[in-house]
Amino acid sequence: MSRQRIIALICHGVACLLFPVATSLGFHFYTALFGAPFARGAALGLAVQLIFIVFILTNILIALISSMKAKAVLACVLAAAVLIYLIPEHPLRGLFFAGLSGGLSLVAIYVSRQLAHMSNNK
Numbered sequence: 001m002s003r004q005r006i007i008a009l010i011c012h013g014v015a016c017l018l019f020p021v022a023t024s025l026g027f028h029f030y031t032a033l034f035g036a037p038f039a040r041g042a043a044l045g046l047a048v049q050l051i052f053i054v055f056i057l058t059n060i061l062i063a064l065i066s067s068m069k070a071k072a073v074l075a076c077v078l079a080a081a082v083l084i085y086l087i088p089e090h091p092l093r094g095l096f097f098a099g100l101s102g103g104l105s106l107v108a109i110y111v112s113r114q115l116a117h118m119s120n121n122k
Helices: 003-034 043-064 068-086 091-120
Strands: none
Touching: 003 043, 003 091, 043 068, 043 091, 068 091
16 A cells, blocks of 8 residues: 555544544534524434435545545535435534534645655655
8 A cells, every 4th residue: 555545544544533523523512602402303313424424434435535625526426425414403513513524634635645744855
């Protein structure tokens, strides 16, 4: 496996580790601003688990693809899919999770590209 792929897998792995941390921080920030959310049942918790699994699988795919255009398109498709999935029932959470999943993926793409570029210049 090439050095660039290893760097990409590590960067996207870190993004996957940051997803639950950012989710927890976002929940605490929301409760500090608006108070405890209204109970909506277990469906939202299962939806967040599904989004997390899709986020992990998409980031693995993004890390293994070499085309930058395809990586960016996949990250945007992930954010759009999360938005379409959550907006009807949970609009604020939909915006949060779409921004989080798309943002973390795009940051991981950028960081892995910069690190690969730095390692090639040595």
